[in-house]
Amino acid sequence: MAARHTHRSRSRPGGAGFLGGAIGLLGELLLTVGALLLLFLVWQLWWTDVIADREQAGIIAGLDDEWGSVDQERIAPAQDGPPPVPDTLGDTMTWGTMHVPAFDRDRFPLAEGVSLEEVLNVKGAGHYPETALPGEVGNFSVAGHRNTYGRVFEDIAALQSGDPVVIETADAFYVYEVTESLIVNPEDVEVIAPAPGEPGVEPTEQMMTLTACHPMYSARERYIVHAEFAYWTDREDGIPEALASEESTSGEGTSDGEEAAGATGAAAAATALTTATAREEEN
Amino acid sequence: MYAWMFRHLPGPLWARIGITVVLLAALIVVLFAWVFPAVAPYMPFNDGLVGAAGHAPPTATP
Numbered sequence: 001m002a003a004r005h006t007h008r009s010r011s012r013p014g015g016a017g018f019l020g021g022a023i024g025l026l027g028e029l030l031l032t033v034g035a036l037l038l039l040f041l042v043w044q045l046w047w048t049d050v051i052a053d054r055e056q057a058g059i060i061a062g063l064d065d066e067w068g069s070v071d072q073e074r075i076a077p078a079q080d081g082p083p084p085v086p087d088t089l090g091d092t093m094t095w096g097t098m099h100v101p102a103f104d105r106d107r108f109p110l111a112e113g114v115s116l117e118e119v120l121n122v123k124g125a126g127h128y129p130e131t132a133l134p135g136e137v138g139n140f141s142v143a144g145h146r147n148t149y150g151r152v153f154e155d156i157a158a159l160q161s162g163d164p165v166v167i168e169t170a171d172a173f174y175v176y177e178v179t180e181s182l183i184v185n186p187e188d189v190e191v192i193a194p195a196p197g198e199p200g201v202e203p204t205e206q207m208m209t210l211t212a213c214h215p216m217y218s219a220r221e222r223y224i225v226h227a228e229f230a231y232w233t234d235r236e237d238g239i240p241e242a243l244a245s246e247e248s249t250s251g252e253g254t255s256d257g258e259e260a261a262g263a264t265g266a267a268a269a270a271t272a273l274t275t276a277t278a279r280e281e282e283n
Numbered sequence: 284m285y286a287w288m289f290r291h292l293p294g295p296l297w298a299r300i301g302i303t304v305v306l307l308a309a310l311i312v313v314l315f316a317w318v319f320p321a322v323a324p325y326m327p328f329n330d331g332l333v334g335a336a337g338h339a340p341p342t343a344t345p
Contacts, residue, residue, distance in 0.1 A: 047315055
């Protein structure tokens with residue numbers, strides 16, 4: 001076998017052998033290109049998530065150290081006064097976290113700016129610098145990846161009217177409730193206008209906007225979610241009610257709650273949910 | 284091309300296989316760490332911003 005192989009390769013320098021060699025080389029180059037494209041997909045669809053998840057977990061751990069822990073079992077009362085204006089620290093700095101109970105990944109960092117390389121690809125969600133801050137009158141707008149790089153807004157299409165979107169800062173939780181979802185063209189900047197959809201109009205409401213790619217794995221359009229400010233709570237008082245239900249909807253608390261709901265009605269169910277959650281946490 | 288390269292690697296067969304594996308691993312590291320991150324901004328599916336044509340932050344005001 002070895003002998004035959006040698007013989008064949010020796011015959012190549014001839015005329016037909018040269019053509020065969022060229023075709024063989026072309027084939028190998030095409031295979032190489034195919035392998036490179038596959039590797040790029042692996043990198044884009046999987047490795048960027050691995051890196052970004054690690055990065056985001058580190059950022060959140062750092063923030064929790066810096067801010068101190070929150071009492072997860074206490075429901076903070078909604079505050080009446082004007083919400084504190086968060087300190088955004090400067091371009092590309094992380095100044096908050098977002099909690100979206102409707103998302104699988106329900107907590108991720110929020111940084112200043114929407115630079116892909118410096119914020120969205122590495123840190124999580126990014127605040128459009130020109131827009132309002134949490135709690136302010138205007139349109140607090142945030143961008144995030146829907147695929148790849150940690151895909152913080154992967155489940156953005158799951159948001160329904162009334163779902164809470166919560167911003168946590170060093171001092172406070174800001175609770176927004178989703179009002180509507182839209183699909184727009186990439187150039188439709190009026191969605192992040194101070195009065196959403198009405199550029200040039202003086203804002204009167206405290207709004208929030210989330211922007212992400214649409215459809216999945218494409219950037220042809222944008223998925224937009226508008227939300228309206230509901231209330232804020234002091235971080236020292238514990239977690240806002242909107243996040244308390246987050247924990248009871250995931251895990252074993254749910255089944256307990258549902259049984260209670262059948263027996264004694266919705267109000268009892270809510271209590272059961274809270275107790276179940278508390279029990280879970282004690283264990 | 285690859286057959287030619289493989290024949291010209293030094294050492295016995297097991298060493299050449301070893302060298303091939305190491306070279307491939309090094310190639311993947313280089314691609315993942317430098318080449319793909321540099322290429323990714325030119326791909327058309329990563330942009331979730333409004334008002335950003337391409338990949339610059341939105342400078343246009345409404």
